[in-house]
Amino acid sequence: MIDAILNxxxxxxxxxxxxxxxxxxxxxxxxxxxxxxxxxxxxxxTVSLVGLALLxxxxxxxxxxxxxxxxxxxxxxxxxxxxLPIFKQWQKLKHYGWRLFASIAAGGVLAPLLAxxxxxxxxxxxxxxxxxxxxxxxxxxAMEATAQIxxxxxxxxxxxxxxGIVGAVVSNAVFLCCRVTSPExxxxxxxxxxxxxxxxxxxxxxxxxxxxxxxxxxxxxxxTAFILPLVFSMGI
Amino acid sequence: MLQLKxxxxxxxxxxxxxxxxxxxxxxxxxxxxxxxxxxxxLLSLLFVFPSIEKxxxxxxxxxxxxxxxxxxxAVLGVGIYWRDIEANALALFIAIGGTTAxxxxxxxWVANKLMNKKTL
Numbered sequence: 097m098i099d100a101i102l103n104x105x106x107x108x109x110x111x112x113x114x115x116x117x118x119x120x121x122x123x124x125x126x127x128x129x130x131x132x133x134x135x136x137x138x139x140x141x142t143v144s145l146v147g148l149a150l151l152x153x154x155x156x157x158x159x160x161x162x163x164x165x166x167x168x169x170x171x172x173x174x175x176x177x178x179x180l181p182i183f184k185q186w187q188k189l190k191h192y193g194w195r196l197f198a199s200i201a202a203g204g205v206l207a208p209l210l211a212x213x214x215x216x217x218x219x220x221x222x223x224x225x226x227x228x229x230x231x232x233x234x235x236x237x238a239m240e241a242t243a244q245i246x247x248x249x250x251x252x253x254x255x256x257x258x259x260g261i262v263g264a265v266v267s268n269a270v271f272l273c274c275r276v277t278s279p280e281x282x283x284x285x286x287x288x289x290x291x292x293x294x295x296x297x298x299x300x301x302x303x304x305x306x307x308x309x310x311x312x313x314x315x316x317x318x319x320t321a322f323i324l325p326l327v328f329s330m331g332i
Numbered sequence: 333m334l335q336l337k338x339x340x341x342x343x344x345x346x347x348x349x350x351x352x353x354x355x356x357x358x359x360x361x362x363x364x365x366x367x368x369x370x371x372x373x374l375l376s377l378l379f380v381f382p383s384i385e386k387x388x389x390x391x392x393x394x395x396x397x398x399x400x401x402x403x404x405x406a407v408l409g410v411g412i413y414w415r416d417i418e419a420n421a422l423a424l425f426i427a428i429g430g431t432t433a434x435x436x437x438x439x440x441w442v443a444n445k446l447m448n449k450k451t452l
Contacts, residue, residue, distance in 0.1 A: 120401040139400040143407050150408070157412075161405045168405045170395070175367035176350045177392035179374035183385065195446040203439030210431035218423035224416060228427055232435070235403050240365035250409040251417075255424075257403070259432050266433045276440040280447045285440035289432060292399070321368050329363035 100169035103162055112155075112163040119145035132300065134264035134293055139257055175236040182314045188307055189315075196284070196311065203288035204316040207232040223248055229324060231255040233317040234291040244325035260293025267297060279304040287312025335390070342387035349374035 103109050123141035130136040150160055161168065182189075189196065208229045215225045227247035230238035235256045242252040263286065271282055279302055286294035287309030298309035353370025356362065362369070378385055410417075417424060 116401065116404055120398070120404070137400070139403055139407065142401060142404050146404055147408060157408050161409060164405050167402050170402050171406075172354075172367045172370070173346050173350050174395045174399050174402060175365075176346050176353065176370040176374050177388075177395050179349070179371045179378060180385070180388055180392040181396070182375055183378045192447070199439065199443035199446050202442040203435060206438055207432070207435035210435055211427040214427040214431055215420070215423050218420070218426070220420045220423045221416065224420055224424070228424075231428065232432075236399070237365075237368065239406065240367055244363060244365055248413060250406050251413050253403050253406045254410050255428060257407070258428050262429055262432045263436050267436060270433055270437045271440055274437045274441050274444075276437075276444045278444050278447060281440050281443035284443040284447075285436050288439055289436045318368070318371065322364055325363040325365065 097169060100166040104164075104166045106163070108159070108163045109166075112160055113166065115149055116142070116146055116164055116167065119149070132296065134261045134297055137257065137261055137293060140261075171236045171239065175240065178234070178237075178314055178317065181310050182318075185307055185311050185314075189311060192280075197315070199281070199284045200288050200312050200315045201319075203285060203312070204232070204320055207289050208320070224251070227251045228255055230320065231259045232289050232291060233320045234313055237317040237321040241321040241324050245328040256291065257293065260290045263290025263294050264297035267294070280308050283308025284312045287314075288316045291317065338387045339390045341384065342389070342391035345377060345384055345388050346374060346391055349377060 104113060120138060120142045122145065123138035126141050127133075127136045127138050146160075149155075150157065208231065211228045211231055212225055215228055223246070226245050227242050229245070230241050230247070230252050233241070233256070235253050238252045238256045239249040242249045267282070267286055267290070271277070271285075276282060276285070282301065283298055283305035286298045286305070289312075290297070291313050295306065295309040295313050298305040350367060350370040352373050353368065354366035356369050356373075357364060357366035374388070378388070
């Protein structure tokens with residue numbers, strides 16, 4: 097934390113933090129303009145804008161990462177902050193009990209295994225196979241878990257966001273195809289498989305869907321990030 | 333002024349849980365990431381002292397709402413792996429595009445079966 101703060105109070109630290117936050121503010125506006133469509137996710141736009149700024153100013157990515165290390169450091173506390181939505185939905189969690197856990201577990205196991213199997217069957221490198229295992233959990237947890245099991249955290253962030261966007265974009269068609277109309281089931285699927293991006297989509301679908309998506313997001317993230325490193329540390 | 337004090341208490345609770353988790357993970361050399369243990373610590377703190385929910389919300393809510401911006405440095409670092417992505421483009425396309433839709437459908441279907449019984 098001290099390093100991150102010291103890096104921030106340098107000329108390049110303040111400049112790039114300001115540039116990044118400005119780009120983010122613009123992306124949020126753009127996202128609002130497209131009525132929160134998942135494909136206009138603020139991260140996609142912010143990364144493009146900051147990337148362009150780096151290119152124009154001849155700044156290298158490692159230098160940039162050092163300048164804004166405060167942002168990267170905050171990923172730790174934001175992971176901790178995920179405790180709050182779990183706490184707020186605790187009554188719902190108790191109400192649905194094991195049915196909720198079983199539904200989330202189904203998605204939490206299926207999503208990474210199907211993705212992993214695809215990469216395994218098509219002979220992709222092991223590092224990618226490991227990284228894709230975390231694709232359905234929220235980015236800060238995915239990056240932590242990926243680092244623990246020997247994957248690539250930066251790639252994990254990209255996989256996770258892409259998964260979220262794909263999930264949110266196809267969700268309406270998928271629910272229609274599978275004839276799933278219950279808001280609870282839709283919420284659980286969105287939160288479990290498409291994490292925070294799916295949950296953002298759920299906000300447009302009603303309060304019940306959002307509450308269940310938040311639970312799916314938190315429970316699946318928590319369990320996956322606990323179980324994956326444990327399984328790998330046992331030498332499988 | 334009160335708002336400021338409450339924000340400080342909230343930030344303190346989150347940092348306490350964060351560093352507590354980091355410390356536990358490192359000192360017991362657990363395979364579980366420190367921030368994840370921090371999450372569990374904060375959740376326990378909230379159950380023991382429900383009154384700090386208000387304070388933590390002040391700090392946690394804006395952090396959670398704008399967490400996208402925190403991934404920017406990491407995602408920009410993905411350039412180094414561009415060759416890996418290109419070489420495995422088809423596999424990744426199926427793994428992320430195809431299986432996500434499939435998992436979404438299957439999860440919704442399972443949840444639908446399980447949850448309907450509860451409401452009846």
